[in-house]
Amino acid sequence: MAAQRDDEAGWSAEAARRVWGGAVPLQVHLHDADVTTLPPPPPFLTLGPRIGYLPLLVPIIKAHFSSTLPPGIDTVWFEYKGLPLKWYIPIGVLYDLLCADPERPWNLTVHFRGYPSEILTLCDGEDSVKWSYMNSLKEAAFIITGNSKNVMNMSQADQGALWQSVMKGNLDGYMNISTRLKLGPFEEDCLVRTSSVEGQQGSDEPESPGSGKPCRVPVRLYVRSVQEDLYDLEDALPVGDWESISYINRPFEVRREEGRSYITLEHALKTLLPEFFSSKASRIPDDSETAPQAPDSAPNDDSDVTPRSCEKLESSASSSPQEANVANKGKIVKLVRVQGIEVDMDIPFLWVANNLKNPECYLHICVYVGTRKREPKDGR
């Protein structure tokens, strides 16, 4: 047991080191309208930390392009193939989501004017990013412990040090402070730890294990559709607008179920995205990558799917029946990416959550869903 835990600790440390060291090669082009010299300046090459944020790169990018920028006040934003990039989404997640076939280097366009404020929340540089990060950390703390007090009660010095660690990719500095927040690791039979009342309940655990609150894992899902018959990812159509991506900010509640030795990533996704796991896919062995597990999971799958099927039938009746049916039948999960890794569906979910989460304690999951092309809907 002790030896096994030492091994686990070693692997976790290695995973954290790799996650924190992960970077996306970026080639930043200055938008044509912001060029005031001939010839136009060469693009700027840099590495964007996966767990970092685009606005934090603005100082070095601005230095590179400074001699050619137009006069006036800068309002910096980034764009990829016409899509303004949301600065509060980590760089690695944007890359995993928007580059179906990883583009190396990732070609981005930087603008210094014409901020699309109807699409993007304003960003005042580092302070806005820090606020966004702390806000996400508070939310994650609430999910995990039932309140945000550990984060709210941090001293200004600790908050500053934590943020500096995140900005500079300083894993050791981050661990020194974040361990005091007591936000992990996620365990199957965990109880909420912070509240003294919960502590009392915890003492009752041997008598009634079910009385404890289930562990909740902060998850942010980004669901993108690709052509159903897509074979090569390089043929995927680029994302034209954010409305075509489903963003789901919803924690996963860890509930141990009989017959399961562990909770798979697939099970977690089925819970969070029931619409995209049609009953056919889970029943046909050929389509399922978890065929070996089929005997064990079949009963649960049936019980899980039946209520959803009823709900879908109801919703079909309320809206256009054929359209909804076609939409449902045509969707299936093709690919799941976390920290740039295409993860198997049968991997233990809690391993993924504990080892591949971002510094704000969120697990960001990019899901590619195959969609049958019918009518292009401009009116949506």
Add this chain to the structure above:
Amino acid sequence: MGGSTTVRDGTLSHGDFVASAKALIEKWKEIDVDDALPDWRWKPCCKMGVPSEEEGYLALEGVYRNHGGSQVQSCSGNLHFYDYHVVYSFSYKVPVLYFQGHQSGGQLLTLDEIKEDLPSLSLKLLGESRWTFITREEHPHFSRPWFTLHPCGTSDCMKLLLEGMQDKDQQVRYLPAWLTVVGQAVGLKIPLGLHCNS
């Protein structure tokens, strides 16, 4: 049982949110409401074009206000319109208010312009209470920034507000009580009739 437990800590389950939202819609139609206020509607949300009856949000749209009401000015040129959405937060297990205002021509209002439309009580509340401060966040269903009251203090506030109530009443009264508090902060008057049992 689970429902009662969660309400006691100031949170609301998703199921109770959906049920009480639909109850509020019906109640709103029955009570005496200011003529300027339209009806609340339930809007199911879509994921990649698949509608979900289970998930959605409450919407009150097209609420108009005369900008600088006390001044004598051209009426049509100073009308502001407000949309209010009540969205359930799975993270905080509480309802969250998202809102935005626009001019009659469709141009979005800034926060300063919105504050000019607010009565002094709302401004006082926004300035003093730690439970109501306005930020600009992405609307969960629209991928665009809307104004919102940050939900991190809601459960503490609601716990105080609902103390002493019978358990079975809490689930029914949670949403009207919450709406009255946040409504005051953003200048949205909630009729007293919403709280009375018919």
